[in-house]
Amino acid sequence: MRKNIILSGFTMAAVSHINYGMWRDPQDNSHRYTDIAYWVELAKLLEEQGFDCLFIADALGLIDSWQGSPAASLAQGIQSPLIDPLLLVSAMAAHTSRLGFGVTVSTTYEQPYLLARKFTTLDHLTKGRIAWNVVTSQLESAARNLGLEKQMDHDERYERADEFLNVSYKLWQHSWERAALKRDKVAGVYTDPQRVHPVAHKGRWFTVPDAHLSEPSPQRTPVIFQAGGSPSGIDFAARHAEVVFVAGLDASGVKKQVAAIKARAAEHGRAPGAIKFISAVTVITGATEEEAQVNFARRRAHYDLQGALIHYGASTGVDLSGHSLDAPLEWQQTNSNRSMLKMVTGEEGQPRKTLREVFQPEEGLGRQKTFVGSGESVAAQLETWLDDSDTDGINLAQWLSPGCFEDFARWVIPALKQRGLLSEKPTGPTLRQRLFPQGAAEPASDHPAQQK
Numbered sequence: 001m002r003k004n005i006i007l008s009g010f011t012m013a014a015v016s017h018i019n020y021g022m023w024r025d026p027q028d029n030s031h032r033y034t035d036i037a038y039w040v041e042l043a044k045l046l047e048e049q050g051f052d053c054l055f056i057a058d059a060l061g062l063i064d065s066w067q068g069s070p071a072a073s074l075a076q077g078i079q080s081p082l083i084d085p086l087l088l089v090s091a092m093a094a095h096t097s098r099l100g101f102g103v104t105v106s107t108t109y110e111q112p113y114l115l116a117r118k119f120t121t122l123d124h125l126t127k128g129r130i131a132w133n134v135v136t137s138q139l140e141s142a143a144r145n146l147g148l149e150k151q152m153d154h155d156e157r158y159e160r161a162d163e164f165l166n167v168s169y170k171l172w173q174h175s176w177e178r179a180a181l182k183r184d185k186v187a188g189v190y191t192d193p194q195r196v197h198p199v200a201h202k203g204r205w206f207t208v209p210d211a212h213l214s215e216p217s218p219q220r221t222p223v224i225f226q227a228g229g230s231p232s233g234i235d236f237a238a239r240h241a242e243v244v245f246v247a248g249l250d251a252s253g254v255k256k257q258v259a260a261i262k263a264r265a266a267e268h269g270r271a272p273g274a275i276k277f278i279s280a281v282t283v284i285t286g287a288t289e290e291e292a293q294v295n296f297a298r299r300r301a302h303y304d305l306q307g308a309l310i311h312y313g314a315s316t317g318v319d320l321s322g323h324s325l326d327a328p329l330e331w332q333q334t335n336s337n338r339s340m341l342k343m344v345t346g347e348e349g350q351p352r353k354t355l356r357e358v359f360q361p362e363e364g365l366g367r368q369k370t371f372v373g374s375g376e377s378v379a380a381q382l383e384t385w386l387d388d389s390d391t392d393g394i395n396l397a398q399w400l401s402p403g404c405f406e407d408f409a410r411w412v413i414p415a416l417k418q419r420g421l422l423s424e425k426p427t428g429p430t431l432r433q434r435l436f437p438q439g440a441a442e443p444a445s446d447h448p449a450q451q452k
């Protein structure tokens, strides 16, 4: 039985993430996303209610594949305007002591030497509570504005990501011995230079000859989160991820992805249990079943179906503006997010779903698994979902800000506790030790970060 499920709050530094249209609800606070007090309040709320981390998605360009223009996404606030999530963390860290922060950064447009320093800085400032959600990006608009004519090829992006992480591991794990830090005021020696080593990396994408610029932080390597489930994404996750964020409409589909990643991880020599899995879910709850249904009706009244299609089209590289809601979507090889596309088009030979079935289901809100009901009812549904999908926790999508987290904390968390699903919350000092209570602050010995 699960005794310690992972609770992560899922949002983006924008007025609307995947809660399309909710910003119009008078009770919603997302419009305050440029106010640091908004983020501090959110972090404090999640920490007080026992969440393990705040997971912040990101994108690097405008959402412009709807009729070839960003006009609709700008008008409807679909993931634009958008600010930089990494810059929010230190303020939230200053007001919390236990909450982890999983921040999305793409390997396609960064340099490892610079990004490794940013994560080391945040690991120091959070005292070991930072995680990196490693993505390879999916938007043509990002490529165009970051020096490329078009996106790098899908699988090539993962090859670059693999080298990116290997260089980063050298900087984080192998460049500085902890004993290098003397801090000897009398002798006037801060660092023993003999114990700081150049990483001497020369690869296909990156050249980093020298040592890491920052001293080692509590976790050294941030906890590695990953999201992306194409064959190359699965292989990447199996090698590097410690937490995988899986997407899926049904438990059996998610379970298959989990099994595929676990099997591949074993081939890479990683121990069973080396990777934890979370999936995105939406929860609409209340004091009673009736109140939950009233809240659900209210969310549906604000739900922006076109906004959902605008975002999904941009992520998958398909312009859905001319596509009938009642026609199934055909699989096509795009250079964007392939697992997200397959979620709707299905595998060859499977019955395919229409856009309406996926994005405006009777019982849900958009393409996340949705649970509606009283706290006890949601806790029961969640337990079944975790068992059937073989996942370790949830990434709870923020539908009403911050009301949906408050409702979850008030009604669902006590019911989860009663079921024993939160009965062994670890108190380890770092995020990695809370996620893997048997382990250390630094990555496990079978993780590639530890291989020289």
Ligand SMILES: Cc1cc2nc3c(=O)[nH]c(=O)nc-3n(C[C@H](O)[C@H](O)[C@H](O)COP(=O)(O)O)c2cc1C
Pocket (backbone or CB within 6 Å): 056, 057, 058, 059, 060, 104, 106, 134, 135, 136, 137, 138, 227, 228, 229, 230, 231, 232, 233, 234, 245, 246, 247, 336, 337, 338, 339, 340
């Ligand atoms: C559940 C999930 C969440 C994702 N979140 C992000 C994100 O926040 N930002 C981003 O650039 N890419 C995101 N991606 C895209 C992937 O991380 C990946 O970099 C790329 O688009 C290829 O995905 P694929 O392997 O599924 O084809 C996400 C993918 C999945 C499946």
